[in-house]
Amino acid sequence: MTVGLEQSNLFKPITIGKNTLDQRVAFAPTTRFRAADDHTPSDLMLQYYSDRAQAPGSLLITEATFISPRAGLYPNIPGIWNEKHVQGWKKITDAVHAKGSYMACQFWFLGRVGSPELLKKHGLDLISPSALYESEESKKAAEAAGNPVRALTEKEIKGIIYEDYKNAAINAMEAGFDYVEIHSAHGYMLDQFLQPATNQRTDNYGGSIEKRARIVLEIIDLLSDTIGAEKLAIRLSPWAKFQGMKAEQDTVHPITTFSYVVNELQKRANNGKQLAYLSLVEPRVQGNLDVNTSDIVGSNDFIKKLWKGAILQSGNYTYDSPEFKLLKADVNGDNRTMIGFSRYFTSNPDLIDRLKKGLELTPYVRSLFYATNNYGYNTFANYGKELQFDPKKEEKRRPVSLI
Template structure:
């Protein structure tokens, strides 16, 4: 046991939107492929989220949740585009609320990195801002599936914004979520629009920074009016090179692109539409992979200078544990910062209390992240407790739809 973090700002309450969050440790979006085959939340997910809401007043963010079929599919990823999905998620948010905690739904569109094979089965195209592949392997997979990537039309973009995102946000509210977080990071659809490496359009949604950012800001404006800005957040990853992003190697520096986006968000705040929080990914990680310290490029300090509201910072805050010097510096540096964890929440359902008391953290097991069974998902106990289970049985236990 080491000294806990109870006397830091990490355990000081913070108001997010209209809700008081009791501590500033957040369960980050953690995709784990445990939804049912039809993308309905499962029994495994219900237990997983409920366990991680055990400290009252916590904030949990759902794993990336697909807004529609055409937005790009992966197997066993939850969706929120139909009534069955809503009913399934409602069981999960009810369980989280029963423990006195709060939950955000992260709305996700995959774009060019969706599964071309799965999309093909639904009679849908692999879509992207521009007809560019993430890699040679992705090109080969798409061609093998007979579903080559193609650029979206402006009419389709409008449909994704004003039909898919609006429907998903309304559904999230009906499902009992307290917030909606827009996933605009890590080389997925909205990030593909933002960055020149993946957006070579010459129409209203490409070219200048203003046009590349148009889709993101249109979604923000629409959903602010639809569900209320105080229930809305967005996630950005300026420095991530995941899935073909170029970051500082691009023709336009990320500080230029993301300063524009954040400045536009702040303008909306100044006009009375304050977002719940802004989530930013630190350059210490590249999606779910740590970046070698010698390879870390960039800083998000420019965002904290532009954005005056609540900030959620994510990205390997356990690298210097148990001292947590980096975490302490960020959370104690102001009175508006929250810190999100994902990997260590997988293996420590009671992570908040462990950090509070300085208890040893159980290591996560990366090979078990993206498998569609219960072993390594709901088989990690809280500190000092034991779970009785047969590993082979749990490896055979597949997700079952909640509805």
């Protein structure tokens, strides 16, 4: 046992939108493949999120959630596009609220890194800002599925914004979510639009920075009017080279692109449409992997100079535990920063209490992250407790729809 973080800003209240959180630890999104086969939230997910809401006044952000069928598809990922999904999520948000905590739904659109096979099965195309593949392997997979990537038309882009995103936002409110977080990071669809490595369009949604950022800002403006800016957030990863993004290798430097986006968000805040928070992925992490210290490029400090509102920073804040020097520096450096944890929240359902008291963290098991059973999901205990279960039985326990 070491000295905990109770005296740091991490355990001071913070106002996010219209809610006041009791601490500044957030459960960052973790893709975990435990939804039912029809993308409805499952019994396994209900326990998972409920257990991680045990410290009152916490913020939990869902795993990335599909806003429509054409936004995917990966198997056993939750959706938020139909009534069954809404009712399933409502059981989870009710459980989280019963523990005094709050929940955001992260909206996901895969774009060119979707599953060509599953999309084909549902009569859907593999779509992207431009007809460019992430890799030679993804090209082969798409061609083998008979579903080559193609560029979206402007009419389709409008449909995605004004139909898919709007429907999902309305559904999220009906499902009881406190916030919606727009996933615009890690080489998925909106990030593909932002970055010239993946956007070679010459119409209203490509070319200049203003045009590349148009889809993101249109979504922000629409959803600000639909559910309220104070319930809306966005996630950005300016330095990530995950899934074929080239970051600093592009002719347009990421600071230029992302400064424009953040400036536009701040302009809206100045005019009374302040987002709940801005979620930033630190350059120490690329998607689901850590970056070697010698290979880390860039800093998000430029965004913190431009954005005046609340910030959620995520990305390997446990590498120097139990000292947590970097975490302390970031959370104590101002009065508006939250720190996101994901992998260690998987293996420590009581992570907030452990950080507060300086208790040892249970190591996570990466090989169990993306299974579709309960083993390695709801089989981690609070500190000092021991769960009784049969590993073989839990390995066979598949997710069951809540509805």
